[in-house]
Amino acid sequence: MRNKVCDAVAVARGLLDATSRLDFPVAALVDLARRFAAIEFDTPDAPDADGYLFQHGEASWFSEPAFVLGLVRQLEVEDSSGEHEAYVQVQFEFRYPLDDDLAGAGRHADWWFPGEGKEFEVWLTEVAQSPIVRHVAGKTPRDFQIWQELV
Template sequence: MGEAVGVLEDELGTRAIADLVTEDVWLAFLRFGRRLFHVPDTPDADGLLFQYGTYAFGCPPAFTLDLTRQFEVSDSEGDHDHYVQVHCELRYVLEPALEALGNFNSWFFHDAGDDLDEWAQALTKRAAWTVIRRLHPTGIRMYQEQV
């Protein structure tokens, strides 16, 4: 798990941000999401989150798509200790069409019996996907945090 951000960066490749569209990053995130990591054998120990909305985190408001993978971390006795989240955050210039999308989030957990491809397909069938799939983000930030 300590190398998860590097694994995600490898999936994204070395293309310049100006050459990327949202769909490129989404496909890289799904490849990352298919990779197996050692996680505790507990419910919801390895999940993917697709979320978007308009936010202002200490800067002008922007539309943000946050693709996150969350891992549970257990203590030495096997009890929940914390989560580690690996984020791929895409920011876009705020336009009326993006602002009109509002906020949305959807989780996928590997152990829940759902199919990752079906989850991804359902997200790309949303009307919002037609708005964002070909957009070029103005910024991409990848980071890992403990929550």
């Protein structure tokens, strides 16, 4: 049975438990993505209806300068006639105080969708080996959030 897209953020939050290792951010994101990907949602049968985004960069919308490191699962929502209505984006996001090292890491965004030639595990391995790993090593996140938005 496939889960409803509207329940995706609750399902994602349920993946966190006492054994979740949030002290290694990129590894934690990869682990959460792997576990979250194993859960099916009621999305259309289209190649871009269920995909992932790995991203990081400076964020200016917080009260203090911040650097965000996150992974997003994007799920398509259809209206009652089967037409595209929106996307639900479930975000796993680490937020760091901005320092010179993180500011120098720049911005990065990398999407993955099934059927685009690269297996999900290969993409996750690339995420786990991203250069950002060395930039966040030894840094303590200010916050970790799981949230969703409709886009």
